[in-house]
Amino acid sequence: MKAKKHHSDFAVRLMEHLVVPTFVLDQTGHVIIWNKSCERLTGIAAADVIGTKRHWTGFYTEERPCLADLVIAHGGSQIPSLYTVDCSTDPDRDIFSAENWCHLPIVAGLRYLAIDAGPIHDEDGKLIAVVETLRDITVQKEAQDKLEVLARQDSLTGIPNRRLFDEYLEAEWQIATGTNHPLALLMIDIDHFKAYNDTLGHLAGDHCLKRIAELISAQTRRECDVCARYGGEEFAVILPRTDLAGAVAVAKRIARAVSLARIRNPGLGPTSKLTMSIGASAYDADNRPISPDELLRSADAALYAAKQSGRACVRTPSSLRAA
Missing domain, CATH: 3.30.450.20 (PAS domain)
Known part of the structure; x- marks a missing residue:
């Protein structure tokens, strides 16, 4: 014992x-x-x-x-x-x-x-x-946690990268379809960015991308809005509780902010300035894509139409149907 x-x-x-x-x-x-x-x-x-x-x-x-x-x-x-x-x-x-x-x-x-x-x-x-x-x-x-943030953040511009964009889009899609609230998406491309890079060099190109990210972010003013670098010179914006008309208004605001910034693009000539081509799509009362992928494809098609229309403009799925 x-x-x-x-x-x-x-x-x-x-x-x-x-x-x-x-x-x-x-x-x-x-x-x-x-x-x-x-x-x-x-x-x-x-x-x-x-x-x-x-x-x-x-x-x-x-x-x-x-x-x-x-x-x-x-x-x-x-x-x-x-x-x-x-x-x-x-x-x-x-x-x-x-x-x-x-x-x-x-x-x-x-x-x-x-x-x-x-x-x-x-x-x-x-x-x-x-x-x-x-x-x-x-x-x-x-x-x-810091590594996870870095994995979801674009290292150059500091805004969300494609990976985080995809996560946000899926989450906002679930909210929109579950509550029947609108959801809009912008796809944005810097016009003739290759000419800018080829003329001024990649360091200037990186500075330009950071400046464009700042300008887009400044025009997406709500906390729920998400501005991401989608890849290369392409950006994307998720606009919760926004219909197509509202998305077009934001797109025009972004285009005007870039125009007012008067960023030179000497690759196109001594007086040329950078412009943006923007495609907008939405899940709202008049537009019913069946998935976030279809919403994305719709915005991407509208962006392509904007480029084909001479760039420096905003296009929507309705403008594609009209054509």
Whole structure:
């Protein structure tokens, strides 16, 4: 019996001095171990939580289940609604893993923690405790988030790239068709940009693309509007809650802003200025494309028509039908 108690005491002391922040709940959800590393992570002394169910105060500003509580309650199905990421690989055995932003009220503010929780059973298979361990991976998460932003942002102009444009278009399409609100799209091309590049060089071309991105963004004034670099010298604008007439008005505003900027294009002559060809399409009361791809193809066809019409103009699907 003494040997068994000795092993038990050793296990507790080992848990208390683990370098990994760890706490243990008994089968009723009361804290029985809150180790030194957990004290350092949260700023909460073991004496303040041992014997209580207030372990949540170390990680959240309002009472809510920790992962260990979900193990006791067999509540794995709640993880997606409570945690940023569910990483569980063996949920059938009530071994849960998750990641979450936690607000450590006393010491560190908002931190991103990787959390693991699993049950401890006695010889008869009865639950006697749950162990939860935590790792602060805030630095890795912030680096990952920055990479994800960069992956969706055009590195030259700083506006969304094609990948993010596609995501926004799909999301706005679902909203528009689900609520029967209009949705418009502009496809924009810089006229004779090759002549500009060939004459002034690619550094000047990059500066020009950044300037055009600024001008287009300035004319898409609502927070819900999305201006993206679609590729090369082509831009695209998503205009939620906007019908075709509204899209044409925005397109003309963009064309006028570029005209007023008076950006030289000496590749076409000493007095030539950059102009824009714009195609507009919409999902609205008069236009019913059946998918976001069809909406995009419609705007692209209108853009092609604008180029074929001599450039420096705005065209819509209705102008194609008239032709």
